[in-house]
Amino acid sequence: MSDGTLRLLLPRFLRRFPADLAAIILLVLATGVATLAPIVSETPLRVVLGLVFALFAPGYAFIAALFPERGPSVQEASTTDSEAGERSIANPNEAEQEAATDAGLTERADPRREGSIDGIERVALSFGLSIAITPLIGLVLNFTPFGIRLVPIVLSIGGFTLLASAIAALRRQELPAEERFRVPYRAWAGTARAELFAPETRLDAVLNVVLVVSLLLAVSSVGYAVLVPKSGESFSELYLLTENESGALVADDYPQNFTVGQSKPVVVGIGNNEHEQVDYSVIAELQRVSIQNNSTTVRESRTLDRFNRTIPANESANWTHDVTPTLTGERLRLTYLLYRGSPPGNPTVENAYRETHLWVNVSSR
Structure with missing residues (x-):
């Protein structure tokens, strides 16, 4: 031709x-x-x-x-x-x-x-x-x-x-x-x-x-x-955000005072930098803890919610979690545990892939 x-x-x-x-x-x-x-x-x-x-x-x-x-x-x-x-x-x-x-x-x-x-x-x-x-x-x-x-x-x-x-x-x-x-x-x-x-x-x-x-x-x-590019460092991010008056997501002004049975929103986010698609599991717990000699002991724990998210490589996902406390007390730990794949039968801060938390106060009314 x-x-x-x-x-x-x-x-x-x-x-x-x-x-x-x-x-x-x-x-x-x-x-x-x-x-x-x-x-x-x-x-x-x-x-x-x-x-x-x-x-x-x-x-x-x-x-x-x-x-x-x-x-x-x-x-x-x-x-x-x-x-x-x-x-x-x-x-x-x-x-x-x-x-x-x-x-x-x-x-x-x-x-x-x-x-x-x-x-x-x-x-x-x-x-x-x-x-x-x-x-x-x-x-x-x-x-x-x-x-x-x-x-x-x-x-x-x-x-x-x-x-x-x-x-x-x-x-x-x-x-x-x-x-x-x-x-x-x-x-x-x-x-x-x-x-x-x-x-x-x-x-x-x-x-x-x-x-x-x-x-x-x-x-x-x-x-x-x-x-065959170099993969570089692989890691995942777990973070908490709130929505300000203009609707933007910021890492500030987190809710601290709750009432049992009443909900307040917190934005949970995951950043996938693992260079591959990952199935994540997130567990939200409200824990009563005691701290002695730099050692933290969980005395009581209530699971508030569980989430499953599939996130493509090098992307992030945010969603709003309405926190509804079921425990009362001062300085309770609102903890989010991140796992790759399914979580273990007894999820703790020690066996979590990533962990983040807030300190909150919960009153009965």
């Missing part, structure tokens, strides 16, 4: 775009799917596409919009330099005329080409500008109601990249066909094929093998790092 036939398989609006800009648009769309789709977002594809999306695509589209014309290639530049040297030897007057042109005394033959950049400069500037543009977009989002969150960041960077790509395509269309920048895919493929499969010397063949092995090792290393 020829390249022209493959191009016809693309949507019409992509066929009108230059090939490099069409690839950028497809990258933006693929990153959006890999980042936001429920199943695909959990695969390493999200990381791979996300890095290219954030560190290359916006800068490349911006450079393409600034410089729609093609720059002189290395071969053209070397040919021009050699021809200039030959003219300086054959005819000194022509060399003087060319020097005057370079000094700006006469009009250049092709000012648009002289003001453009070549492929290597485009790639370098694409990375540099992307590293500058992406944080700037994040800074702007920080001062908006959306904040620096995944969906606003993906939409903002993607929108900027699509807008810059559209401007770049329009600017290229305004130029003559021979002046438009094009990525020389076929020339690169032909050169690579010739270098790999038809080396001129035995040394070139050895260097080609070393290059291929090095690339395979590099790709394998990156793939392993993406597919």
